Amino acid sequence: MLQHKKIILGVCGSIAAYKAALLTRLLIKSEADVQVIMTPAASDFITPLTLATLSKRPALSKFVRDAQGSWNNHVELGLWADALVIAPLSAHTLAKMAHGQCDTLLLATYLSARCPVFVAPAMDLDMYAHPTTVENLARLRSFGNRVLDAEQGELASGLHGTGRMAEPEHIVAALEAFFAPTRKRLAGKKALVTAGPTFEAIDPVRFIGNHSTGKMGYALAEALRDEGADVTLLSGPTHLPDPAGIQTRRVQTAQEMFDAAQAPFAEADLAVFAAAVADYTPREVATQKIKKTDDDLFIPLKRTPDIAQELGKRKRPGQLTVGFALETHDEEHHALGKLTRKNLDWIVLNSLNDPGAGFGHDTNKVTLHGRNGEVRQFALKSKVEVARDLVDTMVASLRTLPQHKELSANE
Structure with a gap:
């Protein structure tokens, strides 16, 4: 279902960023075209080289690409994609998305995207349950974005509860279900x-x-x-x-x-x-x-x-x-x-x-x-x-x- 689909994978600063490597690998295995965009903090958890190697494209994180002034055009990126998947989505980037802030290439691309947007939040259980997080996720849903809810399990803090990023296999399954060819119920009406x-x-x-x-x-x-x-x-x-x-x-x-x-x-x-x-x-x-x-x-x-x-x-x-x-x-x-x-x-x-x-x-x-x-x-x-x-x-x-x-x- 994902063959030749153009997927932007946004990676935020979270311990769950290591899962982005497996997610990238699964998307490539499904024959999708993957472009990784990282927030500046994401490189503290996983290297751009790793994701660039797996995606077969440079992992982007900055607006300006080199000293000559060439740049990564967030508008073109937003128009290029068939889907934007942000996994993991940190509480920090979630709050910015919910309120229209735009200080990274990933956020600028999100605001420019006309394609479906999927987000997979990842954070500790108390952060995930905090009223501001609940409200911010509700705002994202109200914008038409699709939230792949966090899953239960052992967290990096040692606590056990809800907050783990949805497993890469589950994210790919959600994308495949979304792109599955089905006859729409009001076709022809x-x-x-x-x-x-x-x-x-x-x-x-x-x-x-x-x-x-x-x-x-x-x-x-x-x-x-x-x-x-x-x-x-x-x-x-x-x-x-x-x-x-x-x-x-x-x-x-x-x-x-x-x-x-x-x-x-x-x-x-x-x-x-x-x-x-x-x-x-x-x-x-x-x-x-x-x-x-x-x-x-x-x-x-x-x-x-x-x-x-x-x-x-x-x-x-x-x-x-x-x-x-x-x-x-x-x-x-x-x-x-x-x-x-x-x-x-x-x-x-x-x-x-x-x-x-x-x-x-x-x-x-x-x-x-x-x-x-x-x-x-x-x-x-x-x-x-x-x-x-x-x-x-x-x-x-x-x-x-x-x-x-x-x-x-x-x-």
């Missing part, structure tokens, strides 16, 4: 996802908006893409980059999002309405900045199109639709009302009363309500993990529809 807020202009300076960051919708679009769906993402204003492999269209207002959704919804096998669309917009937009006066200001508002509800009226047999309800009170009552009113198959309920849920967080806690009365509750998870749970539900729902019977036949 088309999906529409809306995400982010809408901004409704008051004048050239001000607008009506909300705190949505788009993270949940983007995670759903990427999870659908990863299952083989042809995804169209309609995004309100966010700071998130366009996801790779997804047709992304940026809009500003509710009306623009509604107009942009018409054509892709007509072709979609499934549609996920995750955007936090403004319910009201100014009846008239001032052409000049409204100046402050001593009087109160009243701005007449009008309703915006309810995108999920309007498109729900055009829903065809075999088409699956999923909506979101972010509530602050009477949560279930309001969510079930939307489920019926908008002709949805599922409504995803999250409450601002749940810590870690809602806008701005990398985590979410959701309850799924189905039109058939089914209820599925999920614990607080990263939005990436929540997205995968929701996609699993969508796939299972599509399987029950005659129009998508090939989903079961191809499992």
